[in-house]
Amino acid sequence: MRFPPAARCLALAQRLRPVVAIQPYHQFPFASFSTNMSPAMAAAGNGTAPHDEDCTLSELPKSWRFTASLPPDSLYPTPADSHKTPRDQIGPRQVRGALFTWVRPEKQKDPELLAVSPAAMRDLGLAQSEAETEEFRQTAVGNKIHGWDEETLSGPGYPWAQCYGGYQFGDWAGQLGDGRAISLFEATNPRSGTRYEVQLKGAGLTPYSRFADGKAVLRSSIREFVVSEALHALGIPSTRALALSLLPHSRVRRETIEPGAIVVRFAQSWLRFGTFDLLRARGDRKLLRRLATYVAEDVYGGWDKLPARLDDPTKPDDTPEPARGVPADEVQGPPGSEENRFARLYREIVRRNAATVAHWQAYGFMNGVLNTDNTSILGLSIDFGPFAFMDNFDPAYTPNHDDHFLRYSYRNQPTIIWWNLVRLAEALGELLGAGAGVDDPIFVEKGVPTEADAEPLISRAETLIGLAADEYKSVFMATYKRLMTSRLGLRTQRPTDFDALFTPLLDTLEALELDYHLFFRRLSAIPISSLATDADRLERAATFFYADGISAPVPEPEGRQRVADWLALYRDRVVSDRGTLADWGSSGGSNSSGSEGDGGSGGGAVSEASDAERMAAMKRVNPNFVPRGWILDELIRRVEKDGERDVLRRVMHMALHPFEDSWDGRTFDEGTAYKGDREEEVRWTSDMPRKDRAMQCSCSS
Numbered sequence: 001m002r003f004p005p006a007a008r009c010l011a012l013a014q015r016l017r018p019v020v021a022i023q024p025y026h027q028f029p030f031a032s033f034s035t036n037m038s039p040a041m042a043a044a045g046n047g048t049a050p051h052d053e054d055c056t057l058s059e060l061p062k063s064w065r066f067t068a069s070l071p072p073d074s075l076y077p078t079p080a081d082s083h084k085t086p087r088d089q090i091g092p093r094q095v096r097g098a099l100f101t102w103v104r105p106e107k108q109k110d111p112e113l114l115a116v117s118p119a120a121m122r123d124l125g126l127a128q129s130e131a132e133t134e135e136f137r138q139t140a141v142g143n144k145i146h147g148w149d150e151e152t153l154s155g156p157g158y159p160w161a162q163c164y165g166g167y168q169f170g171d172w173a174g175q176l177g178d179g180r181a182i183s184l185f186e187a188t189n190p191r192s193g194t195r196y197e198v199q200l201k202g203a204g205l206t207p208y209s210r211f212a213d214g215k216a217v218l219r220s221s222i223r224e225f226v227v228s229e230a231l232h233a234l235g236i237p238s239t240r241a242l243a244l245s246l247l248p249h250s251r252v253r254r255e256t257i258e259p260g261a262i263v264v265r266f267a268q269s270w271l272r273f274g275t276f277d278l279l280r281a282r283g284d285r286k287l288l289r290r291l292a293t294y295v296a297e298d299v300y301g302g303w304d305k306l307p308a309r310l311d312d313p314t315k316p317d318d319t320p321e322p323a324r325g326v327p328a329d330e331v332q333g334p335p336g337s338e339e340n341r342f343a344r345l346y347r348e349i350v351r352r353n354a355a356t357v358a359h360w361q362a363y364g365f366m367n368g369v370l371n372t373d374n375t376s377i378l379g380l381s382i383d384f385g386p387f388a389f390m391d392n393f394d395p396a397y398t399p400n401h402d403d404h405f406l407r408y409s410y411r412n413q414p415t416i417i418w419w420n421l422v423r424l425a426e427a428l429g430e431l432l433g434a435g436a437g438v439d440d441p442i443f444v445e446k447g448v449p450t451e452a453d454a455e456p457l458i459s460r461a462e463t464l465i466g467l468a469a470d471e472y473k474s475v476f477m478a479t480y481k482r483l484m485t486s487r488l489g490l491r492t493q494r495p496t497d498f499d500a501l502f503t504p505l506l507d508t509l510e511a512l513e514l515d516y517h518l519f520f521r522r523l524s525a526i527p528i529s530s531l532a533t534d535a536d537r538l539e540r541a542a543t544f545f546y547a548d549g550i551s552a553p554v555p556e557p558e559g560r561q562r563v564a565d566w567l568a569l570y571r572d573r574v575v576s577d578r579g580t581l582a583d584w585g586s587s588g589g590s591n592s593s594g595s596e597g598d599g600g601s602g603g604g605a606v607s608e609a610s611d612a613e614r615m616a617a618m619k620r621v622n623p624n625f626v627p628r629g630w631i632l633d634e635l636i637r638r639v640e641k642d643g644e645r646d647v648l649r650r651v652m653h654m655a656l657h658p659f660e661d662s663w664d665g666r667t668f669d670e671g672t673a674y675k676g677d678r679e680e681e682v683r684w685t686s687d688m689p690r691k692d693r694a695m696q697c698s699c700s701s
């Protein structure tokens with residue numbers, strides 16, 4: 001079966017790439033916090049306060065909607081068929097016509113529960129004390145399964161592994177699938193009503209394990225456990241991690257022999273672009289339509305949740321947020337660019353991913369392997385292999401040791417996510433291009449347009465994908481600018497900020513090899529009144545250098561002057577943002593002046609109260625702690641080699657409360673003083689050791 005329109009879409013994709021081709025990093029910053037804690041961060045909820053409604057694991061409402069809605073592997077049509085098959089016979093193979101296989105996690109001997117995320121417990125609706133129970137420990141490694149009676153071989157649900165494909169490093173990789181992840185059930189938090197798919201990573205072989213062993217090593221499991229929760233606490237959409245267990249009898253062969261582990265993780269959906277890629281590659285149009293419908297109805301919560309057509313899709317920057325509530329069968333827009341419900345679905349996926357990649361850019365996070373099987377249909381950060389947070393600001397940095405062409409480098413991330421979105425557009429091309437004809441019985445039956453309809457369909461798909469490219473860029477830029485604005489403590493955005501403030505800042509960080517995160521955090525503690533004169537600013541400039549000096553080949557006085565020049569711009573911008581007319585010219589004054597028509601002051605002051613408010617607001621969005629590569633390496637060494645355990649609890653606490661000045665001895669949501677390690681906290685939030693900057697990881701995990 002051929003996919004002619006999608007083939008045309010491929011050509012289109014190639015033509016479209018320049019539309020949003022990644023520009024130099026400094027043209028692509030973004031952020032989405034107001035100076036107050038953003039709703040995302042508030043919702044992220046880092047606390048562990050108990051709730052009356054928190055339940056036990058067995059009380060937690062569970063469902064199996066994914067497996068009830070989509071077709072299983074025909075070799076094991078029912079859970080009982082799979083359950084009766086010896087575990088070692090469920091070997092790797094190509095699966096057709098299905099989106100998952102029923103498969104039970106392997107049983108594990110003497111597992112040790114190493115750590116849980118208190119925030120994850122709370123977000124799932126589980127009482128904190130549940131983590132102490134045997135039921136939790138056995139569930140966390142797959143020894144106990146829910147919804148299935150292993151005696152009677154019956155029950156409402158059974159574990160499963162998803163089938164998907166993907167483009168890896170730009171090439172079609174064929175069928176992939178959950179080769180070592182097995183989903184247990186969907187859990188609905190009774191308080192929030194949010195439903196999550198809960199799964200185990202490292203739980204054993206599945207039909208999608210290909211040539212590998214179905215296991216995960218402790219090293220990569222610790223990294224995924226910590227970063228999932230850290231991203232969420234930063235307000236960055238991410239899959240989550242609930243628990244980490246060590247498998248003492250599991251020896252896993254990678255570059256060396258390593259201990260095995262299992263992470264319990266959860267997300268509102270684990271579907272990836274690669275799931276759609278696979279159906280397109282199989283030519284399975286019917287299932288593709290069914291999957292898209294499942295995503296809209298079950299994952300996004302209904303067709304009416306998707307974005308209405310923009311008032312003017314050719315000018316997304318000038319258009320307000322799209323309305324919602326469009327009925328499923330409504331088609332919007334003029335002939336040639338009519339948007340049906342599948343076009344709205346595609347646009348929502350575009351918008352979510354644009355916002356997420358904007359968060360990564362603003363917070364200096366790199367996934368490291370942005371293949372289409374690692375790109376979420378919900379726009380979540382997903383699959384944590386060789387990820388990293390930026391150390392010294394270097395837009396060409398890739399944390400992936402094997403990424404020789406820098407495909408997944410920091411500056412390329414927005415382009416690559418668009419590249420992946422174009423692959424998704426190819427899969428959805430016929431559905432979104434069909435316009436009002438999408439429900440014509442012949443089209444529904446065959447999934448392909450008639451000869452007469454083909455040309456208009458292709459042309460409409462091309463038009464809509466082109467408009468989606470503009471929308472992607474617009475959402476990306478708006479989000480990035482909003483985040484950067486708040487990271488700099490500004491209450492207002494100006495069109496000139498991007499070129500006049502953000503770009504010179506990033507250029508300075510790059511030229512002087514300054515630490516990206518420490519810069520923002522340290523700036524959050526500098527009163528504007530201390531930047532009044534050039535001499536003040538020159539003195540303050542050294543705050544941003546490492547204690548052992550700058551590593552860039554720039555003489556220190558020159559480096560100081562460069563930072564001081566930017567601080568002058570910043571001071572003027574803050575004064576124009578927060579100062580009053582009466583303040584202007586009332587004190588000191590910098591030598592620089594704001595841009596024409598920019599409200600620049602060239603002098604002025606900010607009241608102490610207002611400046612204190614700026615600094616406090618900045619501290620709420622500029623983390624003091626991020627789990628950098630060297631910290632995770634230390635953590636892994638201490639857990640794996642030195643047998644430490646409590647360090648995991650401490651690192652998770654810092655990751656879940658990243659904006660605090662300090663942690664040990666302070667009272668957090670749970671009402672009792674938190675027991676930390678002061679020396680460790682200071683070390684993990686100060687200058688990083690020179691030898692550890694900009695580390696790279698291999699993909700082995």
Ligand SMILES: Nc1ncnc2c1ncn2[C@@H]1O[C@H](COP(=O)(O)OP(=O)(O)OP(=O)(O)O)[C@@H](O)[C@H]1O
Pocket residue numbers: 176177178179180181208209210212213214215216373374382383384385701
């Ligand atoms: N040790 C392994 N055993 C079986 N399959 C594996 C193993 N490692 C990777 N895979 C599979 O190879 C593919 C690509 O691997 P990748 O490292 O991107 O994924 P992953 O980290 O295992 O999974 P996820 O994206 O679910 O976090 C996936 O289909 C994955 O399931």
